[in-house]
Amino acid sequence: MTTVEDAPAGANDARGRVAELHAIREQARQGPSERATEAQRAKGKLTARERIDLLLDEGSFNEVEPLRRHRATGFGLEAKKPYTDGVITGWGTVHGRTVFVYAHDFRIFGGALGEAHATKIHKIMDMAIQAGAPLVSLNDGAGARIQEGVSALAGYGGIFQRNTKASGVIPQISVMLGPCAGGAAYSPALTDFVFMVRETSQMFITGPDVVRAVTGEEITQNGLGGADVHAETSGVAHFAYDDEATCLEEVRYLISLLPSNNRENPPTVDCEDPADRSGDALLDLVPADGNRPYDMHKVIEEIVDDGEYLEIHERWATNIICALSRLDGRVVGIIANQPQSLAGVLDIEASEKAARFVQMCDAFNIPLITLLDVPGFLPGVDQEHGGIIRHGAKLLYAYCNATVPRISIVLRKAYGGAYIVMDSQSIGADLTYAWPTNEIAVMGAEGAAGVIFRRQIADAEDPDAMRARMVKEYKSELMHPYYAAERGLVDDVIDPSNTREVLIRSLEMLRTKHADLPARKHGNPPQ
Numbered sequence: 001m002t003t004v005e006d007a008p009a010g011a012n013d014a015r016g017r018v019a020e021l022h023a024i025r026e027q028a029r030q031g032p033s034e035r036a037t038e039a040q041r042a043k044g045k046l047t048a049r050e051r052i053d054l055l056l057d058e059g060s061f062n063e064v065e066p067l068r069r070h071r072a073t074g075f076g077l078e079a080k081k082p083y084t085d086g087v088i089t090g091w092g093t094v095h096g097r098t099v100f101v102y103a104h105d106f107r108i109f110g111g112a113l114g115e116a117h118a119t120k121i122h123k124i125m126d127m128a129i130q131a132g133a134p135l136v137s138l139n140d141g142a143g144a145r146i147q148e149g150v151s152a153l154a155g156y157g158g159i160f161q162r163n164t165k166a167s168g169v170i171p172q173i174s175v176m177l178g179p180c181a182g183g184a185a186y187s188p189a190l191t192d193f194v195f196m197v198r199e200t201s202q203m204f205i206t207g208p209d210v211v212r213a214v215t216g217e218e219i220t221q222n223g224l225g226g227a228d229v230h231a232e233t234s235g236v237a238h239f240a241y242d243d244e245a246t247c248l249e250e251v252r253y254l255i256s257l258l259p260s261n262n263r264e265n266p267p268t269v270d271c272e273d274p275a276d277r278s279g280d281a282l283l284d285l286v287p288a289d290g291n292r293p294y295d296m297h298k299v300i301e302e303i304v305d306d307g308e309y310l311e312i313h314e315r316w317a318t319n320i321i322c323a324l325s326r327l328d329g330r331v332v333g334i335i336a337n338q339p340q341s342l343a344g345v346l347d348i349e350a351s352e353k354a355a356r357f358v359q360m361c362d363a364f365n366i367p368l369i370t371l372l373d374v375p376g377f378l379p380g381v382d383q384e385h386g387g388i389i390r391h392g393a394k395l396l397y398a399y400c401n402a403t404v405p406r407i408s409i410v411l412r413k414a415y416g417g418a419y420i421v422m423d424s425q426s427i428g429a430d431l432t433y434a435w436p437t438n439e440i441a442v443m444g445a446e447g448a449a450g451v452i453f454r455r456q457i458a459d460a461e462d463p464d465a466m467r468a469r470m471v472k473e474y475k476s477e478l479m480h481p482y483y484a485a486e487r488g489l490v491d492d493v494i495d496p497s498n499t500r501e502v503l504i505r506s507l508e509m510l511r512t513k514h515a516d517l518p519a520r521k522h523g524n525p526p527q
Contacts, residue, residue, distance in 0.1 A: 028066045028083035036107035044200055045178060046244050048088045048103035051138050054248040055101060056092035063090040064124060070116040075147040082108050085116040086141075089124040091133070094255045097267070100128035103138035106178055111141030113184070114148045118155025125162040132261035134171040136251065139188065139201075140178030156183050163190035168363035171258045175251060176201035176227075176237070177244060189236065192360055193254060193312075196227035196237045197247050203230060203237075235316040235349060254310060257324045257331050258364060265365050266331035273305045275328045275504045282496040286373075288437045290413045293339045296321055299371065299411070300334060303327075303500045309334065312357055317349035318342075322357040324366070328504045333361035336371035337422070339412075346418045347378035348391040355394035362402035367507055370408040370423040376416045376443070393526040396421045400428060401523060405510035407503060410434040410490065415443050425489055430513065431506050432490045435499075440484045446471055 031037060031047065040047055046054070052061055066088070069081040086108035091100045102124050104111035113121075128135040144152035166172055167190065174188035176196040180203045188194045188203065196203070204225030211217050211224065223229065230237035241247040259266045279302045286294055300323060301307040309325035319342040323334045335354050337344030361368055377388060399406070399421070407430060408423040419440060425432040434440070443451075446467075453470040460466035484490045494502050 024067065024083070031084075031105060031107050032082050033107075040107055045106070045140065047107065048105040048138065048140070051175075051177065051244065051248065052088065052090075052092070052101060052103055054245060055136060055138070055251060056094060056099065057096065060092035061090055061101075062092060063088065064127070065089060065120050068116055068120055070114050070148075072114060072116075072145075072148050072151075077147050084108065085114060085120065086111055087113075087117045087120050089120045091124075091127070091131075094134075094252050097255070097260060098131065098133040099136060099255060100124055100131070100133055101136045101138065104141040104178070106140045106142075109142075109145060111178065112143060112145040113141060113152055113155050114145035115151040115155060117145070118152070118158060121155075122158045122162060125159070125166065128170055129162070129166050132170060132263065134173065134255055134258065134260060135166065136173045136175060136255075137187070137191070138175050138177055139180050139184075141184065142179060143182045143184050153183070156187070159187050160190060163187055167192075168262060168359075170261045171255070171364065173251060173254065175247065176203060177247075179221075181205070181207055193239070194230070194237045195239045195241070195247050195251060196230060197244055198222075198227045198240060198242050200244075202226055231313075232315045235313060235353065238312050240315070250310075254324075257310060257326075262363055262365065268331075269326065269329045271305050271326065271329035273328075276501045278497045279303060279500055280497045282499060286411055286435070286437060286496070288412075290375075290439060293343070295340050296336045296338045296344075296371065296373070300325070300336060303503065304332075304334075305329065313353050317347075317353040319344055319347065320350040320354050322354060327369075327500070327507060330507065331366055332369050332507070333357065333366045334369045334371065335422070337374045339373055342378065343375055344373050344413075345375055345378045346392060346395070346421065347383055348386050348388055351388070351391045351395045351421075355398040358395070358398040358402055362398070362404050365404060367405040367510065368399075368402060368407070368423065369503060370406070370429070372408060372410045372414045372419065372422050373412040374415065374418040374422055375413050376418045390526050392417070392421060396427065397523070397525045399423045401517070401525075402428075403513075403515040403517065405430055405507060405513050407431045407433070407506050407510075409494075409499065409503075410438040410440060410484075411496075412437050412439065414438065414440045416441075425491075430510055433499075433502060434481065434484065434490045434493050435496045436481045436493055437496075438481050438484070438490075438493070439479050440489070441479045 070085050086105050089102040172191035173193045174191045185203045202221045202225045227240035231240035304325040309323040312322045321336040423429045457466045
C-alpha cells in the first residue's frame with residue numbers, strides 16, 4: 001500500500017506529489033487485494049464500486065473521503081489501515097438527478113462498521129438531507145467491528161438518528177446485497193424501501209446459531225432471513241430479485257418515480273397514451289356478480305399510462321395492491337383490493353402494508369387513487385387477538401392524515417367499516433366515484449336480510465323463499481347502484497370505460513390542492 005511515508009523518490013516537487021496522489025487514489029479504488037476481490041465474486045457478489053457504477057449514471061460518481069482510514073489500535077488493527085475503511089461514499093446522478101450513496105466494501109473488514117466507517121456514513125447522510133436528494137445505501141456488511149467495541153455501536157446510533165431525521169424529507173432506499181445482522185438491520189427498517197437479492201442477502205436480528213442455541217430450531221441463513229422470507233412472510237423487504245444488476249436497475253426505476261425531497265413534486269414525463277383513451281375492456285374485466293373473482297392488476301393496467309406500474313410489496317399481503325404508476329405522465333399511488341386473494345378483504349397485514357404506502361405517498365406529494373372492491377375485514381379469532389382493530393386503525397389514520405389529492409372509485413363491493421377505511425368521502429377523499437356495478441352497504445344483502453328480517457324468516461312457512469324475498473327487497477331499497485349517489489356519498493356514477501379520463505381530469509383540478517393540518521408537534525398514530 002502506498003503511503004506518505006514510503007512515497008516514491010522525487011515526491012517533494014509538484015509532479016512527484018501529484019504522482020503520489022494518483023498512486024494512493026488508485027490503491028483506494030482497487031481495494032485491499034485481488035484475492036479479496038476474487039473471494040467476493042466467488043460468492044456471486046459484485047464489488048462495491050461495480051454496484052455504484054450500475055446504480056448511477058455513467059461517469060457521474062463523486063467520491064467523498066476516499067482516503068479516510070481508521071485510528072483504532074489493538075487486536076492488530078494498527079497494522080491494517082486500508083483506505084476508505086470499508087465504505088465508499090459520495091454522490092452522482094440517476095436519470096440526471098442527484099442521488100447520494102454509500103456502499104459497504106465487504107473486502108475490507110467484511111464491511112464491518114467502525115468509528116471512521118460510521119463517520120463517513122453520517123457525513124453523506126447529512127449531505128443528502130441538506131441537499132434535499134435521495135439516499136441509497138448498498139448494504140453488504142458484517143455488523144459492528146468488534147475490535148472497536150462501543151465506538152462501533154455508537155456509530156449505528158448516529159445512522160439510526162439520521163434515518164429518522166430524514167424520514168419523510170428525502171427518499172431513503174436500502175439495497176441488501178449481503179449479510180445484515182443484529183442492530184444493523186434496524187437502519188433498513190427505518191427507510192422507505194428495502195430491496196433484496198436472493199441467495200446472497202440476509203437480514204436478521206439473531207442468526208441461525210443463536211436461534212439453535214436458544215430454541216433448538218435448525219434453520220439456514222436464507223430460511224431465517226433471506227430475500228423470499230422478507231418479501232413474502234415478514235414484509236420487511238419491498239422487492240426481491242435474482243441478481244444484483246436487475247435489482248439495481250429497478251432501484252433506478254423507483255427513483256424515477258419519486259421526488260428528490262418533500263418540497264418537490266415527483267418528476268413528470270411526456271405521455272403518448274391519450275388521456276381520453278377509452279377503457280372498454282373494463283366492462284368485461286370486472287364481473288357484476290360480487291362473488292366472482294377477477295385480477296385487479298388487469299384493471300390497473302387498463303387505466304394507467306401504457307399499462308406500466310411498479311408494485312410495492314408484491315408478494316406480501318397480496319389481498320391488497322400498492323403500486324406507483326403514472327396518469328398522463330404524472331406519478332400517482334394506487335391502493336386497490338385484490339379479489340383474487342382472500343376475496344380482497346382487509347386483514348392485519350393488508351392494513352399495515354397499505355397504511356405505510358399511504359404515508360409514503362403523502363410525505364412525497366404523490367396523489368392517491370383508491371380502487372375499492374372490499375367485502376369487509378377478515379373475521380376470525382386470530383385476527384381479533386392479533387389486533388385487527390389496532391392495525392386497521394393504522395390505515396384509517398394514514399388516510400385521514402393525508403393531504404395530497406385523494407380520489408376513490410368503488411368498482412363493486414364496499415361493505416361496512418372497510419368501506420369507510422378505504423378512503424371514503426366521509427374521511428376526507430376529495431372526489432369519490434362509483435361504477436354502476438357498485439354495492440355500498442353496511443354488509444352484504446344476505447347477511448343484512450338475515451339480521452333485519454330474522455323473525456319473519458323464522459316464522460315463515462317457507463324460510464328459504466322468505467329469505468330470498470327479503471334479500472331482494474333489501475337490495476332494491478338500500479343497495480342499488482345509485483343509492484349512495486342520491487345521498488351525495490359519491491360524487492358521480494361513471495361509465496367504467498371513462499375511468500382513465502375521469503381520473504386524469506380530476507387530478508388536474510386537484511393539482512393545486514392545498515390543505516393544512518392543525519398545528520401540532522406530531523400525531524400519535526395507532527401502533
